[in-house]
Amino acid sequence: MxxxxxxxxxxxxxxxxxxxxxxxxxxxxxxxxxxxxxxxxxxxxxxxxxxxxxxxxxxxxxxxxxxxxxxxxxxxxxxxxxxxxxxxxxxxxxxxxxxxxxxxxxxxxxxxxxxxxxxxxxxxxxxxxxxxxxRRHERQAGRQVRLRQTMLATLVVLLGLALTAGGLAYQQRESALDQERVARSQALAVRSASLAGGRPEASMLLAGEAYRAHATAEARGALLSTQSQPFLARLSGHRGPVNTVAFAPGDRLLATGSTDGTVTVRRVSDHRRTATFAVSGPVRSIAFSPDGRTLAATSAHGPVSLWDVAGHRRKAVLGPGTEAARALSFDPRGNRLAVATVDGVIEVWDTADTPRVTATLEGHVGAVNALDHAPGGRTLVSAGADRTVRLWDTDRGRQSDVLEDTPTRCWAWRSPRTAGRSPPAASTGPYGCGTYAPDGSPRHCPAAATTSTPWRTRTREVRSSARSATARPGCGTSAAAVRPPSSPATPTM
Known part of the structure; x- marks a missing residue:
């Protein structure tokens, strides 16, 4: 069915x-x-x-x-x-x-x-x-399973070997890279130490880079060494070389004058620019008034200008006789400003209200390169192209002393952080610098080979020869004479 x-x-x-x-x-x-x-x-x-x-x-x-x-x-x-x-x-x-x-x-x-x-x-x-x-299919499937298991086990073993080899290669590579970083760190530390004297900023950057590359003992030493360097920061902004700098009283502000015809005022605390003034031609000299409210500036192609620091405006322009003046110095007692003209005459101006000349100091033959007042304000020192350093009684309007010598090399020390540590570039020729201590006693002006000779201005005697110099923004450049580098003898007066 x-x-x-x-x-x-x-x-x-x-x-x-x-x-x-x-x-x-x-x-x-x-x-x-x-x-x-x-x-x-x-x-x-x-x-x-x-x-x-x-x-x-x-x-x-x-x-x-x-x-x-x-x-x-x-x-x-x-x-x-x-x-x-x-x-x-x-x-x-x-x-x-x-x-x-x-x-x-x-x-x-x-x-x-x-x-x-x-x-x-x-x-x-x-x-x-x-x-x-x-059953035949099951046996075949079993063989395939066993074959796959064998292949999988082989792959696992090969993977383990590959991972082991890769780990060893990675360790060797890391070891080689670590050795390379150590060598690079040490090389950068050595380079940093070699630049510490002449290029402190580059030295600091290299020390930091050396420590980042590897924290070797050399890198730590280089990094710690940079903390004792006087260099703090690099200030940029000018389009040309900086010819002159000046600190305001109290060291709150710093002014810089450049060949680009600008004067820049910055806060010392954060280096932030607060004002920029333009003059005609490269800036030659700048100076703050004792109260820090007025900034005087002279340029190669124009007269002396007075600027209101807080108001960021030009207050006044001095007479045509101050055109291309080489040096400026405010009397610490008030508004009187000494201006070194190109013909060797020093004009003393009263800058209050309407500026006017109150005294004319003559004696130098040729240009006057530097001016500075003693802390008391009564004595003005000038250094000229005639190889003389002259001291002036500004109250009486007459010369009080003259120091003469042969050509030499000297530096003007203005920064309290760099004085006595690393000399700037030297200039060869007639006198262009000098200094008073804050208490009125004379200080040194370094000569060639970083030597300096302080004078007693009252007795005109050489006190000693020194290997370093110290000065602070408050004392500026006043008067000093130094012996020539080639002669160990006392300068001839």
């Missing part, structure tokens, strides 16, 4: 031999078949067997119950029989065999209640072939 999927059962014709092959007890099966034939329930000819009346499948209660109870098994059996026939027709092609879930379902059905007694030879062969093919 044939059981439809989701429908009822119907009769079907099949081979008698095939029917008998499905029973283990062939004799009992043959006797039962003969009984059905005699009862005309089954029709049998020479080759095939078929149920005589299809109604038997529904009219016979026991048979109907059997079919209903084993419908799923009957369906599986029918499908297995059909698959076995197709497999034989296709020459036992392995692709026609059962596998996977379908094979598992048929195997479970065949194993249940000793179901193999109901399978024919073709079905049995098909099922065994399917099982064998499934």
């Amino acid at each position: 044939y059981v439809a999927d989701g429908g009822g059962a119907s009769r079907r014709r099949m081979s008698g031999a095939a029917l008998m092959e499905q029973f283990a007890d062939a004799d009992g099966a043959s006797a039962a078949l003969d009984a059905f034939v005699r009862a005309r329930l089954v029709t049998m000819d020479s080759d095939t067997v078929v149920i005589t009346h299809e109604a038997l499948l529904q009219a016979w209660p026991r048979l109907r119950d059997w079919i209903h109870a084993d419908r799923a098994g009957l369906l599986l059996h029918q499908q297995l029989t059909h698959a076995a026939v197709e497999w034989e027709r296709e020459g036992r092609d392995p692709s026609a065999l059962y596998r996977g879930t379908r094979l598992s379902t048929v195997r479970a059905w065949a194993d249940e209640l000793d179901g193999r007694r109901r399978l024919g030879p073709g079905e049995e062969a098909f099922l065994h072939a399917s099982i064998a093919e499934q």
Whole structure:
């Protein structure tokens, strides 16, 4: 019979031999078949067997119950029989065999209640072939899994070796880079030390770079050494060289004059620019008034200008006689300003209200290069191109003393942070500098080879020769004479 999927059962014709092959007890099966034939329930000819009346499948209660109870098994059996026939027709092609879930379902059905007694030879062969093919696939899959596991393990080992080699290479590279940084740090520290005397800013930058490269002992030493250097900062802003600088009283402001024709005023605390004044031509000299409110400036192509520092405006311009003046100095007692003209005359101006000349000091032959007042204000010192340093009594308007000497080299010390530590560039020629201490006693003016000779201005005696000089913005440049570098003797007066 044939059981439809989701429908009822119907009769079907099949081979008698095939029917008998499905029973283990062939004799009992043959006797039962003969009984059905005699009862005309089954029709049998020479080759095939078929149920005589299809109604038997529904009219016979026991048979109907059997079919209903084993419908799923009957369906599986029918499908297995059909698959076995197709497999034989296709020459036992392995692709026609059962596998996977379908094979598992048929195997479970065949194993249940000793179901193999109901399978024919073709079905049995098909099922065994399917099982064998499934096992072969499982073995092959197992080999592939083991191969993948072996490859994965090999890759893990190779990865571990690669990581180890990479770690070693990284350590070697870091070691080489560390050695390079140490060498670079040491080289920069050495370079920083070599520039400490002449180029302090570069020395500081190199010391910082050396410490950033590697904190070697040399780098730490160079960095600590820069803390004792007098250099604090580099001030930029001018478009040309700076010719002159001046501190305001109290050291709160710093003015700088440049060849670009500008005077810049900055705060000392933060180096911030507070004012910029323009003059005609390169700036030669600048000076603050004692109260710090007025700034005087002289240029190569114009007269002396007076500027209001707080108001950022020009207050006055002195007479044409002050044009191209070389030096300026305010009397610390008030508003009087000494101006060194190009013809060797020193004019003393009263800068209060309307500026006017109050005294004219004559004595130098040629230009006057430097001026400064003693702290008391009564004495003015001038250094000229005639190789003389002259002291003037400004109250009486006359000369009080003259110091003469041969050409020499000297420096003007103005910064309290650099005095006595590192000399600026020297100038060779007639006198252009000198200094008083804050208490009025004379100080030195360094000569060639960084030597200096202080004089007693009252007795005109040489006090001593020194290897350094000190001066502060309050005392400025006043009067001094130094011996020539080539002669150890006392200068001739």
